[in-house]
Amino acid sequence: MSIDKNQNTTILPALALRGLVLFPGMMLHFDAGRKKSVAALNSAMETDQKIYLISQKDVRIDEPKAEDLYTFGCIAKIRQILRLPGDAVRVLVEGICRASTISMLEEEPYFVAEVAKCAEKKPRQKEVFIQALIRHVRQLFEEYSALSAKIPPDIVMTINSAENPGYLADFIASNLPLPLEDRQNIIEELNPIKRLEYVATLLERECEILNLDAEISEKVRKRIDENQREYYLREQMKVISSELNNESPEDEEEEYNQKIRTLKAPEDVKNKLFKEVEKLYRMPSGSHEATVTRNYLDTCLELPWGKYTKDKINIDAAQKILDKDHYGLTKVKQRILELLAVHSLAGNVSGQIVCLLGPPGVGKTSIARSIAKCMGRKFARISLGGLHDEAEIRGHRKTYIGAMPGRIITAIKQAGSSNPVILLDEIDKLGSDYKGDPSYALLEVLDSEQNSTFRDNYLEVPFDLSKVLFITTANTIETIPAPLRDRMEIITLSSYTREDKFNIAKNHLISKQLKKHGLKASNCKITDDAIYSLIDYYTREAGVRKLEHEIASLCRKAAKQIIAGEKKKVVIEGKDLQELLGPRRYKPEQILVRDEVGVVNGLAWTSVGGELMQLEVAVLEGTGKIEITGSFGDVMKESARTAVSYVRSRAREFGIDPNFYKTKDIHIHATEAAIPKDGPSAGVTITTALISALTQNPVLRDVAMTGEITLLGRVLPIGGLKEKTMAAYRAGIKTVFIPKDNEPDLSEIDPLVKQKVNFIAVDNVSQILKTALVYPVNSKKIQGEIIPPMQNVNNNEVKVISQ
Structure with missing residues (x-):
């Protein structure tokens, strides 16, 4: 397969050597087992038995690519091939000349390389210098052979008789246990004098290593008895460690003991650490057990035993900090100030575990940071989202490989204080599996009666968490x-x-993002109209996290315009948002443009706040089927069936055909059908829509309602009233019906909402029907109830019956 393009270039099958380098004029035995290697050898044997041997850079790669090989190697002639059991072969080759890779022509089924033969450079030094260098190298090799005592006599004889500096360098390199990089440097050096000088440097290094090894052996031999082999090995390890670290085991033991004495830890903890130090001294310093013990001691000594920060509580200053960092949240701030006042009087806050509950983006994490700032304490945060292993809280036992303390102890170490404020973030998102339930591991942490002796599995000693304020x-x-x-x-x-x-x-996010993007109020302004447009058309959330992202996007675009020289000052108005951020993503929740039959505004609670949910009921000719669509959950389906049963029980009072459940099909639908919905609070909404559809009386478009209904028409309390009323206010609702039992919850409603929305508390659904439905003028009243006529009426002849 050898094809000469010119005198110095040839194409040969190539074989990658792992950890070996062949030099010209040298013989080399090696075993080949890779398919590419065997194929290359077979190809060479079929032609002129010449093959190009190059070393791979990383011996751990089983199937090297062209880029994994060095660019210098040796052209060799195959002298002998012996087939071994399996697919492997044993090869004897002889180096011919150095060569460099011009290009790797093929990689499959074996390497084929275009190589250039590399001729040695002619030395420019005088003959006297060359002879002196050869003599110096021979002396170094004699010194090395005396220290090594592993060099055969024939190798020494060959070196003493060699006169060619290049051959001498190659011969010594092939017989020394040199690293692969050093051998590769030698094969790549074409100047024989430089090559021999490099070999001399390597020989000096090897002699120095052997001398040091002899000194270590001599020191060990003086310390121990020859019959105690185990003790001999241990002492030898200690001396090696001493040579490397310039530190004796006795010094290490004393250093640990001194650190333990200065700890402000309980006596039982100190005694445990002293025992660990004693065990460490008896272990071989390089053993795995010694490393584990050393890491354990370092971890225990880094903990802030008995270190407490002094609280600096000033209620007025705390109020200013909270007002500066957070807008609104009056009751939350009041509760925090009460907590600080109690701590200022009592001296501790043990037993008070505060849980900040709310939708994403409303500032729960930043409030915890503000509490730490108000108290003058260190702050540490632990994210519990997705945590499903109990060992993450309690730690792993140190017998396991890679063991470490749990997150609680790690947070204490990070804070550097035994009384920090620790935030346990997203505690509602803890998981569990066969490794345990981390939520139950937190029971001890958050119990003031138990956490004074919290025992981490890694530490194996109690640590006092009673002074920690957990949020x-x-x-x-x-x-x-x-x-x-x-x-x-x-x-x-x-x-x-x-x-x-x-x-x-306006007061926080814009200034924060301007500073973050290198802008100033003088060259970038976002108008009030633009802020309102961002809130209404580009975000739909309970907090302000996405709003901050959109403001950051506007700042980036403003920065680009300023840097590009398009504008010196950027003023962003509401009309500019579609050009900068694209089409509006959301439409504001709006009520219907007119009163409709069978359509009622319901109120729903979601994790991002309240939403307006319209329920529609259609009555069709049929056989009494009830169709429910809109991703209703099981509880909402039960509410729908309850509403139908209630209407059936009072059909005559509402002027409805008592047999409607036999002759009519009823279709109940909730808008935004792709979103799953569940809960009992839509009961009154479904009932009102059903009666409206059966009586053909419209429902006021600016009325909304929420409440659970019973078979007797009673309205039961619901949750999430504050968020639901907020959704009603945003949508322009004027009147909201709420359960009578939820009337005390109105104190929690935002004052602006109470100012704009009229709330009516009811305990029976009939009270809702009086106000929500639009009845014809010729309706009759019987016992305070409205009985609408069955015939169609003109929609213009209506009046509102108010409660």
């Missing part, structure tokens, strides 16, 4: 186990109103 955050309380929930005091953060978001953006 947790959650988006929903339903997924928190009851025992864990019982240990926490819930502080609810509601979603922000439109005005809240506007003020937060």
Whole structure:
């Protein structure tokens, strides 16, 4: 296969050597087992038995590519091939000349390379210098052979008789246990004098290593008895460690003991650490057990045993910090100030575990940071989202490989204080599997009666967590186990109103993002109209996280315009948003343009706040089927069936054909059908829509309602009233019906919402029907109930019956 293009270039099959280098004029034995290598050898044997041997850079690569090979190698002639059991072969080759890779022509089924023969450079030094260098190298090799005692006599004889400097360098390199990189450097050096000088440097290094090894052996031999082999090996390891680290085991033991004596830890903890130091001294310093013990001691000594920061609580200053960092949240701030006041009087806050509950983006994490700032304490955050291994809380036992303390102890070490403020973020998103339930591991952490002796599995000694102020955050309380929930005091953060978001953006977010993007108020301005447009048309959330992202996007675009020289000052108005951010992503929740039959505004709670949900009921000719669409959950389906049964029981009072359930099909539908919906609070909404559809009386378009209904028409309380009323306010609702039992919850409603929306508390659905339905003028009243006529009426002849 050898094809000469010119005198110095040839194409040969190539074989990658692993950890070996062949030199010209040298013989080399090696085994070949890779398919590419065997194929290359077979190809060479079929032609002139010449093959190009190059070394791979990383011996760990089983199937090297062209880029994994060095560019210098040796052209060799195959002298002998011996087939071994299996597919492997044993090869004897002889180096012919150095060569460099011009290009790798093929990689499959074996390497084929175009190589250039490399001729040695003619030395320019005088003959006297060359002879002196050869003599110096021979002396170094004699010194090395005396120290090594592993060099055969025939090799020494060959070196003493060699006169060619290039051959001498290659011969010594092929017989020394040199690293692959050093051998490769030698094969790549074409100047024989430089090559021999490099070999002399390597010989000096090897002699120095052997001398040091002899000194270590001599020191060890003086310390031990020859009959105690185990003790001999241990002492030898200690001496090697001493030579490397310039530190004796006795010094290390004393250093650890001194650190333990200065710890402000309990005596039982100190005694445990002293025992670990004693065990460490008896272990071989390089053993795995010694490394584990050393890491354990370092971890324990890094913990802030008995180190406490002094609280600096000033209620007025704390109020200013909270007002500066957070807009609104009056009740939350009041509760925090109460907590700080109690701590200032009592001296500790043990037993008070605060859980900040609210939708994403309302500032739960930043409130925890503000609490730490108000108290003058260190702050550490632990993210619990997706955590499903109990060992993440309690730590792993140190017998396991890679063991480490749990996240609680790690947070203490990170804070550098034994009384920090630790935030347990997203506690409602803890998982569990066969490794245990981390939520139950937190029971000890959050229990003031137990956490004074919290025992991490890695430490194996108690650590006092009673002075730590734990604050947790959650988006929903339903997924928190009851025992864990019982240990926490819930502080609810509601979603922000439109005005809240506007003020937060104007006073906090815009200035923050301008600074972050290198802008100033003098060269970038976002108008009030633009902020309101961002809130209404580009975000739909309870908090302000996405709003901040959109403001950051506007700042980036403004920065680009300023840097590009398009504008010196960028003023972003509401009309510019579609050009900068694209089409509007959301349409504001709006009520219908006119009163409709069978369409009622319901109110729903979601994790990002409240939403307006329209329920529609259509009555069709049929056989009494009930069709429910819109991704209703099981509870909502039960509410729909309850509503139908209630209407059937009072059909005559409402002027409805009592046999409607036999002759009519009823279709109940909720808008935004792709979103799953569940819960009992839509009961009154479904009932009102059903009666409207059966009586053909429209429902006022600016009325909304929420409440659970019973078979007797009673209206039962619901949850999430604050968020639901916020959704009603955003949509332009004028009147909201709420359960009578939820009337005390109106104190939690935003003042702006109470000012704009009229709330009517009811305990029976009939009270809703009086106000929500639009009745014809010729309707009759019987016992305070409205009985509409069955015939069609003119929609213009209506009046509103108010309660």
